[in-house]
Amino acid sequence: MSARLTATGPATILVIAKNPVPGRVKTRLTPPYTPQEAAALAEAALADTLHMVLHIPARRRVLALDGPGLPDLPDGVPGPWLPPGFDIVPQGSGGLDERIATAFAHCDRGPALLIGMDTPQLTVDLVAGVGRDGHDAWFGPAADGGFWALGFADPARAASLVRGVPMSTDRTGAIQRRRLAEAGLSVSDLPELRDVDTAADAAEVAACCPPGSRFAATVNAFAKAGR
Template identity: 35%
Template structure:
């Protein structure tokens, strides 16, 4: 069974996309995060996965809202490494490869998610590189205890540290071509520039930026 999980932070102003300040106030940063998540979920629905899961971080008490086509779960752990470890342990228990993607790269397409899942037929670990030195998705074919502990998350070293650790464990590694994610004001400016010339930009993100007056309607 091919499992695809989307890891997202619960959209609450002041708690999401905080590094976009001062380019965007808290309410607009939250609106952008919601839109990017919507585009990520759309891409996930188009991927060739047998099981899809949306896992929330810092979500309110139950009941959590349903999302068509997705099981709903909670992330657990003190940092991203712990949350990934818990998520993989839980999802891999059902059998088959697992890919976990974030929601910070709204231009992600189903083909990228399919490539990650396909790679796990011949690799132990797949990373979806981002231009800032991190990764937007990660997949495992089998449990890899301790792989994500102590990684310098949210730094340009995150991907290199994970790759080094994988090689030290003799894991077969596949790294996908880099994609842009959106964390900082500079990332936002670059995204707007790409949207202006894209033939098929991500729909929800385009609408959100147009509502903010940052893209023409």
């Protein structure tokens, strides 16, 4: 049984994302979408996520970004979709497990929660207890068998518990969740959400996005255009 670090305050919120550049993001959306349309959907999803994060009480907000122009970004920002209030760090090299571990390494001591850019339906209420509920870890399963959120009361634990987990499989979430339990961590399970990977996912997620969603508006605009 590991020693526990009880989380009692606001978490650092990490968003791990790709710069929404055509041909590099959401390639499984093409077809029916063009690479430019897929990038527009990715940008809208990322913007929704970042603006939602602004409403979460947080010690710090960090965007771990992958894509062209990093880390030397023009004017210090990657695009107009980025609101103020985020520290930008490069994701680093390696597979997704390595990049997740690297993202957590940017955190100071204290609770930290990592989320992706693929769940624009996310609301503040779904993560309201993170950092304040006394758990050692938080886990948000995805409908495709992965996970959309992962958090630690002590982010230094991430390196050993994430590295080596096979990513992008239908067992990724189960393996990661089992690692947390086997490490003796008290885990808070967050609600299951659907990632946006395919056009069918995009339509389903858009239907449950909160009012004012940029992602839902973009999906609906493409639908009217026959996409």
